[in-house]
Amino acid sequence: MTYLQKLASDTAQHFLKTYGRSPRWIVAAPGRVNVIGEHTDYNDGFVLPTAIERYAVMAADKAPGTAIQIRDVSGVEPAVIDLSAPVKPGTPKWSNYPRGVIAGMLERGMTPGGLDVLLNSTVPLGGGLSSSASLEVCTATLIEAVTGRTLVPVEKALLCQKAEHEFAGVPCGIMDQFISVMGRQNNLLLLDCRSRETQLVPMNDPAVSLLIANSNVKHELANGEYARRRAQCETAAKILGVSSLRDASPEALENARGRMDDVVFRRARHVIGEIERTIHAAEGIRASNWPAVGQLMYASHRSLRDDYEVSCKELDAMVEIAEQIGIKGGVFGCRMTGGGFGGCTVALVQTEVIESISEQLAAAYKKKTGIEATIFTTRPAAGATIVKGQGSPSGSPGAPIAPAGRAGQNSFATLEALDREYNGRPTSGRPANSERRCGRHRVAARQGLRYPRSYSKAASGQ
Numbered sequence: 001m002t003y004l005q006k007l008a009s010d011t012a013q014h015f016l017k018t019y020g021r022s023p024r025w026i027v028a029a030p031g032r033v034n035v036i037g038e039h040t041d042y043n044d045g046f047v048l049p050t051a052i053e054r055y056a057v058m059a060a061d062k063a064p065g066t067a068i069q070i071r072d073v074s075g076v077e078p079a080v081i082d083l084s085a086p087v088k089p090g091t092p093k094w095s096n097y098p099r100g101v102i103a104g105m106l107e108r109g110m111t112p113g114g115l116d117v118l119l120n121s122t123v124p125l126g127g128g129l130s131s132s133a134s135l136e137v138c139t140a141t142l143i144e145a146v147t148g149r150t151l152v153p154v155e156k157a158l159l160c161q162k163a164e165h166e167f168a169g170v171p172c173g174i175m176d177q178f179i180s181v182m183g184r185q186n187n188l189l190l191l192d193c194r195s196r197e198t199q200l201v202p203m204n205d206p207a208v209s210l211l212i213a214n215s216n217v218k219h220e221l222a223n224g225e226y227a228r229r230r231a232q233c234e235t236a237a238k239i240l241g242v243s244s245l246r247d248a249s250p251e252a253l254e255n256a257r258g259r260m261d262d263v264v265f266r267r268a269r270h271v272i273g274e275i276e277r278t279i280h281a282a283e284g285i286r287a288s289n290w291p292a293v294g295q296l297m298y299a300s301h302r303s304l305r306d307d308y309e310v311s312c313k314e315l316d317a318m319v320e321i322a323e324q325i326g327i328k329g330g331v332f333g334c335r336m337t338g339g340g341f342g343g344c345t346v347a348l349v350q351t352e353v354i355e356s357i358s359e360q361l362a363a364a365y366k367k368k369t370g371i372e373a374t375i376f377t378t379r380p381a382a383g384a385t386i387v388k389g390q391g392s393p394s395g396s397p398g399a400p401i402a403p404a405g406r407a408g409q410n411s412f413a414t415l416e417a418l419d420r421e422y423n424g425r426p427t428s429g430r431p432a433n434s435e436r437r438c439g440r441h442r443v444a445a446r447q448g449l450r451y452p453r454s455y456s457k458a459a460s461g462q
């Protein structure tokens with residue numbers, strides 16, 4: 001049983017307990033980890049993320065009336081979104097993500113009617129792994145499933161990004177929503193944020209893994225720092241006479257140094273260098289040149305720390321520890337990932353020593369900071385999916401990226417089998433989860449939380 005199947009089955013059980021009937025639809029959208037290419041998306045640059053095996057899942061059924069009620073398994077205040085009036089930002093605060101998406105779907109004539117929904121997310125909140133984008137994309141996927149109409153993937157991602165801008169007040173780029181919609185098993189996605197073209201970058205060497213370490217320092221994008229960085233980049237582009245920093249060279253920036261203040265100069269230096277590093281990293285991964293990719297990750301972290309100033313002492317500590325373990329200990333590279341100011345690091349490591357690396361990282365991090373890290377590994381995962389219920393793929397035929405719904409159609413029968421298996425043997429709380437405190441890593445692995453290669457191949461049709 002895959003992690004997602006287990007999570008979907010548990011969510012179905014919760015739905016039954018909450019609403020007294022079985023859900024008609026179950027949909028899921030993954031979080032993401034960005035391997036490299038940070039703060040480049042809103043500068044028309046390149047990013048190299050992958051979807052991760054952590055998901056926002058929604059189970060739903062039709063309800064009388066015109067309200068969409070969304071309850072969360074954690075018991076936070078539910079969201080009630082009334083469709084009989086224009087959908088506007090409201091309370092509770094978290095409801096603004098689904099609100100914004102539902103408003104966008106209604107504008108397109110996709111009217112789901114009254115719904116009872118149960119949300120169950122295993123994407124850590126404030127961990128820089130796109131809990132918001134996964135919630136947005138999950139909501140959009142649910143409306144697709146209910147209405148039986150689908151958006152093309154780019155439109156779906158842009159609708160979700162707009163929801164974040166207009167309803168949550170975060171002027172984010174396009175990376176998080178794109179990868180949550182378009183992720184593909186065993187692949188990273190090289191996304192050109194200007195043309196919006198995507199290239200799959202296979203990452204299926206079983207000897208190499210991504211290790212995510214949550215510093216457990218919460219990051220908060222809405223506090224103004226993110227918007228400030230974005231404005232500084234726009235200032236730099238203006239001074240350089242280009243429409244975005246994508247078009248600026250290191251030489252042009254150096255020549256303009258006297259015409260901009262030091263902070264703006266350093267912000268631009270990060271972005272210009274990071275775009276180049278991202279392209280090189282994609283080449284390095286394609287060539288399985290892991291030491292070279294690792295060096296680019298360290299360089300990215302230094303640039304984010306010193307020039308872009310979005311790291312924090314805990315993230316720096318984690319990267320330093322990883323660097324001390326080094327290639328001899330199985331770590332090729334490590335960097336902070338996501339918007340910054342807390343959240344996670346991502347490391348490229350040798351699979352065979354992943355447990356020992358996790359234990360060393362956790363112990364040294366605890367010693368340095370007094371904080372327990374949460375460490376887990378993930379295979380590159382597929383994007384949003386309709387796990388159960390009506391729905392067709394969210395993408396045009398022949399689209400280069402796996403459409404939402406594809407894996408779902410495969411897993412529908414499996415989920416029914418799971419329902420039978422779990423009837424009378426309900427699971428408690430959240431699913432088996434590999435976000436264990438480090439040291440329990442072995443337990444997580446035994447619980448089948450990484451796709452065996454045979455499954456990955458079958459599911460991705462390779």
Ligand code: GAF
Nearest residue numbers: 038039172173174175338339
């Ligand atoms: C956040 C934003 F939502 C993304 O668009 C991106 O800018 C990222 O920070 C930094 O690379 O996740």
